[in-house]
Amino acid sequence: MRTPDTLFARLFGVSLVAIIFAHLLAFLWFQEYGFPPPPPPPNMSEQQMQDFERGEQPAEHMPRPPRPWFGGPVVPLFFQLITLVAVAWFGARALSRPIQRFSDAAERLSENLDSPPLEETGPREARQVAHTFNQMQRRIREQVQQRARMLGAVSHDLRTPLSRLKLRLEQLDNEKLQTQMRQDLDDMIGMLDATLTYLHEQRTSEAQQWYDVQALVESLCENAQDHGADVQAVGTCAPVLVQPMALRSCIGNLLDNALRYGGATVVEILDSRTGVTLKVIDHGPGISADKREAVFEPFYRLEGSRNRNSGGVGLGMTIAREAAQRLGGQLRLEETPGGGLTAIIELPRA
Incomplete structure (x- = not known):
């Protein structure tokens, strides 16, 4: 038997079958045990009232099986409820399954443009959306x-x-x-x-792998020290699941920025159960609070000491933030106590 082609037809067909089945159960129940007795007619004698309460049928009526102790319409209504709940569950699952597939595919695409295409299966609506999604990925x-x-x-x-x-x-x-x-x-x-x-x-996209962030920070600081820079690495942390090149690009740009504009720099490593925090701390001129978000725009340069004449073209901070976002983390800027700028990278462990 071929299943309906559209999601609407599937849901409507299953709902229709459930409704018919539930009413058929109720009909068979009442056909077997009879409907609940009507209220007693007025002006009934005492003997007739007792016979009515005992459920005794007049002689001309065919005998019926005794009504179960739970009697009434409880059983058919219970079966109807179970059937409709099952249909509601099936319908919700049928609606949510394609949406979950598309969500998973979009997440894979955001991480890797070369991820496998979405399977064009299921109801017609799901196949159409999957086909459009795959076309978008190819373009x-x-x-x-x-x-x-x-x-x-x-x-x-x-x-x-x-x-x-x-x-x-x-x-x-x-x-x-x-x-x-x-x-x-x-x-x-x-x-x-x-x-x-x-x-x-x-x-550029790269696979995630467990990486020694502490060793990377110490290596970058040692390379800068070899060129005469005043920089120190403080703190320890366990390995983190990251994209190594993106992390190196993020820390490297922040470190170069701090050394260029702030002179002496400290890279502080803070480890926790939920993630790793890296702080690149300098004591240079700093950045005013109203411009700390603007410096992440491509080619944005501040006036004064932080401009192109001191070696920058306005892309270092942009590259650093986008690298942090590819790692699933975030990058923000704060004022260093006593003056200067602190760049904070927060990397999640999950």
Whole structure:
């Protein structure tokens, strides 16, 4: 027997069968045991009243089986209730199952664009939604691949003429003009590199694995110390399930930002049952409270000490926050007691 094609037909068919079955049970019950006796007629003699209360039937009526002790319509109504509850359960499950499938598929897609497509099975409505979802996934994947090809072309086509320009600058006799143009070219190359890195971070996906966050922080701090930076790592933690490259990108950008603008920096590690908290603490000029969210916008630069002249192009904080979000955590900025900026990364263990 072929099942109905649409979800509406399935629910309607099962409900209709349940209603008919419940009424059939009630009909058979009353057919077997009879309907409840009517109220006694008026002006009944005492003997007739006693016979009526005992349920004795007139002689001309066919005998019926004795009514069970629980009598009345309790049993048919109980069967009707059980049947309708079962149908309600089936209907709720039939409605929620496709929605749960779509929710799971959307979550997989948010983590990995190359996740398996959704199976186009079930009622017609579910198949249509699954087909549309798979088409959307293919289009998103094609757009990301097209952007990756465009990034490769931009990287090749722009770096080559910029490098030639830097070589030709050496032929200029005006040393001041040469220095200014070299600085402009360095800025262009730096912005190009930062932009390509930002776009690469957005399209990169990697598998999660158990990772020693403490070892990563200590390694980054030691590398910075080798270049003369004043930075220390404090605290310990157990391994966390993360994406290693995303975590390295997040901590690395925050550490570079703190060392560039704040000088001496401390990376504090706090471990707990629910997650790991990393604090990158500096005592530099800080950021006012009304601009702490704006610095996460791409290419946003603050005036004063935190600007492009000190080495930034306005993408470090953007890359750090998006990396933290890919890890399932969050990144926020607070004022350091005594002055400065504290970047707080919260990584969940689940």
